[in-house]
Amino acid sequence: MSDSYTVGDERENEQDGAAADRADGRNVSTPDPVDETTGETTPSIQHIADADTVIEAADLTVHYGDVEALKPVNVRLPAQEVTAIIGPSGCGKSTFLRCINRMNDMVDAARVGGELRFRGKNVYDEDVDPVALRRKIGMVFQKPNPFPKSIYDNVAYGLEIQGYDGDMDARVEEALRGAALWDEVKDQLDESGLDLSGGQQQRLCIARAIAPDPEVILMDEPASALDPVATAKVEDLIDELAEEYTVVIVTHNMQQAARISDKTAVFLTGGQLVEFGETNRIFENPENQRVEDYITGKFG
Amino acid sequence: MSGSSDVADLTRAGSDIPAGRNLAVRGVFFACALLTVLTTFGIVVVLFDGALGFFREETLFGLLSGVLGGVLAGSPAEAWAALRTGLGTQVTVREFLFGVEWSPIIRPRSYGVLPLLWGTMLIVVGSALIAIPVGTATAIYLSEYADRRVRKVVKPTLEVLAGVPTIVYGFFALSFITPIIQRFFPGTGTFNVAAGAIVVGVMIIPMVSSLSEDAMSAVPDELRNAAYGLGATKFEVSTDVVVPASLSGVMASYILAISRAIGETMAVTLAVGMQPNITLNPLEQAQTMTAYMVQIGISDVSVGSIGYQSLFAVGLLLFVMTLGMNLLSLWIKGRYQEAYR
Ligand SMILES: Nc1ncnc2c1ncn2[C@@H]1O[C@H](COP(=O)(O)OP(=O)(O)OP(=O)(O)O)[C@@H](O)[C@H]1O
Ligand SMILES: [Mg+2]
Numbered sequence: 001m002s003d004s005y006t007v008g009d010e011r012e013n014e015q016d017g018a019a020a021d022r023a024d025g026r027n028v029s030t031p032d033p034v035d036e037t038t039g040e041t042t043p044s045i046q047h048i049a050d051a052d053t054v055i056e057a058a059d060l061t062v063h064y065g066d067v068e069a070l071k072p073v074n075v076r077l078p079a080q081e082v083t084a085i086i087g088p089s090g091c092g093k094s095t096f097l098r099c100i101n102r103m104n105d106m107v108d109a110a111r112v113g114g115e116l117r118f119r120g121k122n123v124y125d126e127d128v129d130p131v132a133l134r135r136k137i138g139m140v141f142q143k144p145n146p147f148p149k150s151i152y153d154n155v156a157y158g159l160e161i162q163g164y165d166g167d168m169d170a171r172v173e174e175a176l177r178g179a180a181l182w183d184e185v186k187d188q189l190d191e192s193g194l195d196l197s198g199g200q201q202q203r204l205c206i207a208r209a210i211a212p213d214p215e216v217i218l219m220d221e222p223a224s225a226l227d228p229v230a231t232a233k234v235e236d237l238i239d240e241l242a243e244e245y246t247v248v249i250v251t252h253n254m255q256q257a258a259r260i261s262d263k264t265a266v267f268l269t270g271g272q273l274v275e276f277g278e279t280n281r282i283f284e285n286p287e288n289q290r291v292e293d294y295i296t297g298k299f300g
Numbered sequence: 301m302s303g304s305s306d307v308a309d310l311t312r313a314g315s316d317i318p319a320g321r322n323l324a325v326r327g328v329f330f331a332c333a334l335l336t337v338l339t340t341f342g343i344v345v346v347l348f349d350g351a352l353g354f355f356r357e358e359t360l361f362g363l364l365s366g367v368l369g370g371v372l373a374g375s376p377a378e379a380w381a382a383l384r385t386g387l388g389t390q391v392t393v394r395e396f397l398f399g400v401e402w403s404p405i406i407r408p409r410s411y412g413v414l415p416l417l418w419g420t421m422l423i424v425v426g427s428a429l430i431a432i433p434v435g436t437a438t439a440i441y442l443s444e445y446a447d448r449r450v451r452k453v454v455k456p457t458l459e460v461l462a463g464v465p466t467i468v469y470g471f472f473a474l475s476f477i478t479p480i481i482q483r484f485f486p487g488t489g490t491f492n493v494a495a496g497a498i499v500v501g502v503m504i505i506p507m508v509s510s511l512s513e514d515a516m517s518a519v520p521d522e523l524r525n526a527a528y529g530l531g532a533t534k535f536e537v538s539t540d541v542v543v544p545a546s547l548s549g550v551m552a553s554y555i556l557a558i559s560r561a562i563g564e565t566m567a568v569t570l571a572v573g574m575q576p577n578i579t580l581n582p583l584e585q586a587q588t589m590t591a592y593m594v595q596i597g598i599s600d601v602s603v604g605s606i607g608y609q610s611l612f613a614v615g616l617l618l619f620v621m622t623l624g625m626n627l628l629s630l631w632i633k634g635r636y637q638e639a640y641r
Contacts, residue, residue: 101529103525103528103529106521106524106525106528108447108448131531131532131533132531133531134528134529134530134531135530135531138529138530139525139529139530141522141525141526141529143522145520145522145523145525145526146526147523147526147527147541147545148523148544148545149544157527157530157532157540158530158531161530161531161532161533161536161540162531205526208526208530209529209530212530212531
């Protein structure tokens with residue numbers, strides 16, 4: 001069985017069907033239902049063994065006010081791999097990413113439907129504390145955003161708020177080494193994080209995200225504000241991070257996605273997840289015509 | 301447009317825009333700006349000159365006219381005498397700044413401003429103890445916790461509070477705060493420091509909360525998101541990220557509020573009383589610098605008497621203090637700004 005699937009273009013025009021599905025209380029983990037309009041099976045998310053799945057979206061939708069930003073998304077993201085999320089601007093990549101650690105909570109207009117499971121638990125359940133969730137899922141943003149504090153305090157902050165009382169110096173060093181920044185800053189840990197270059201700042205933000213040792217690291221275009229040299233460093237870093245962490249990275253840059261990811265999810269305009277699978281296969285032999293057009297630069 | 305030539309005519313002469321208007325508009329604006337500057341300058345000059353009269357017996361204008369009068373009358377002796385009295389010391393700066401007895405009108409006279417300064421300081425400290433915590437907490441609530449609808453109602457309400465005439469606050473203190481204090485501390489008189497400090501504290505809360513909230517809202521969301529992304533609670537985001545990042549603006553709001561408390565007049569005149577008093581007991585009455593100036597202003601001391609002159613000395617000190625506070629707040633803003641980019 002292949003561990004990838006494709007969603008037919010028809011899906012774009014069957015929101016009503018999808019809504020009805022949800023109203024029926026359809027559970028995505030039931031066997032593949034047959035699409036009433038086309039007779040085609042809708043995508044299954046059963047292909048990846050459960051043990052490997054860290055994040056699982058089940059009919060996940062997002063609306064900003066009345067605007068639909070994500071059409072029902074069904075996908076399973078495997079552990080200890082890099083999953084790239086690509087697609088044209090405004091297709092909902094960041095929106096999807098922010099669902100995973102509930103950063104959408106901060107957006108007043110955002111409404112989330114369906115389920116987003118982290119290790120089997122729907123993070124949108126009533127009893128989930130988003131603060132606890134975010135301590136397990138680190139995030140790196142598009143623009144480097146170190147706190148106006150020292151390099152040391154930046155890295156230590158996540159551990160501090162968790163009440164960590166072990167050897168902080170060691171954890172800070174470990175995180176900075178993990179972010180390939182230690183050698184550059186080890187003599188200036190007391191200096192402001194804002195005095196670093198953009199690329200160093202972004203690696204500082206990565207160090208800050210990995211210091212509390214989360215399970216998943218989300219990155220939203222982490223290299224888009226960096227020059228090619230700094231970008232290369234961050235890409236190398238992501239490669240190493242995947243040995244320990246599950247990484248989900250949004251990128252505009254298809255070469256970058258091809259270089260660094262194991263799996264790729266392609267969103268297309270309208271907030272639709274169109275294809276998900278092994279990165280190599282997606283780039284060499286996409287099943288969906290629109291994905292092929294997008295990847296070969298015919299649109300997007 | 302002028303002519304029917306095909307070449308565009310862009311010269312002033314060829315345009316139908318009245319050439320003089322620009323100059324006239326500019327002139328009016330300049331005149332307004334000049335008026336403000338001149339008024340300020342005039343006030344400062346009068347203040348300094350009047351204070352000079354307090355310390356030197358004679359104002360600079362009085363001195364010059366005395367000497368000139370002697371010279372014109374052809375009497376060098378008269379001019380000399382005017383010069384000597386004019387330059388004679390009436391009150392030393394030292395006595396003024398460090399004396400602990402203030403009684404410029406009633407004999408035995410003494411001119412130590414410390415009791416008035418003390419009264420002002422009691423009000424400043426007391427009101428700051430109220431306004432800084434409450435105002436800061438309000439600002440954090442508005443900036444970090446309140447949803448948009450609440451903010452839309454609360455912020456203008458606070459600003460209305462800032463617009464209430466201060467004499468109304470004075471009556472509020474007399475008729476509402478003091479009776480409550482008296483219920484708990486029966487011996488308390490009608491005038492007391494506590495009521496004044498409370499009412500000034502309430503009065504300057506909007507200043508602290510509004511300016512601090514502006515500073516906090518200016519903190520970029522990227523910083524908040526960084527902390528939220530690490531699993532910080534709203535409270536941690538507020539205290540660890542937002543307040544430190546907006547500290548310069550928050551501190552500036554404190555200082556402007558304190559400066560306002562120093563200069564506050566009507567409410568403290570009504571609430572605190574007219575009795576210069578160096579005390580630590582907030583239930584006693586006292587007198588602030590501003591209240592003293594009101595007292596002299598409405599009394600029948602004659603122009604040119606030392607009581608009248610003391611008005612300028614106290615006014616000058618007040619001016620120097622508030623000016624210093626404003627400069628300090630500017631410095632803090634400039635010095636600590638851009639902790640974030
Ligand atoms: N806070 C918001 N309020 C309203 N609409 C929003 C908000 N954030 C995003 N949107 C809309 O949701 C859609 C998806 O936005 P999103 O930011 O997820 O796209 P994206 O794929 O990350 O784009 P980009 O590549 O440009 O970052 C867009 O149409 C956008 O206009
Ligand atoms: Mg985005």
